[in-house]
Amino acid sequence: MGIAMLSLSHKCPRCGSDNVSRSKRQGMIEKVISVVRLLPYRCNNYSCGSRFFIIFPRK
């Protein structure tokens, strides 16, 4: 783990699955998230389960 992965779409950047769901924000990163529109997601693919952030462009 360690490096946070980023995705531009609702797909897991690791396995490509679109079976992902929102994850809870985690303290330290929360400040960064509030500046850039990043939302933490988690892959529901049983064999993957990676966590990543999806970037939402500001409108």
Ligand SMILES: [Zn+2]
């Ligand atoms: Zn995955």
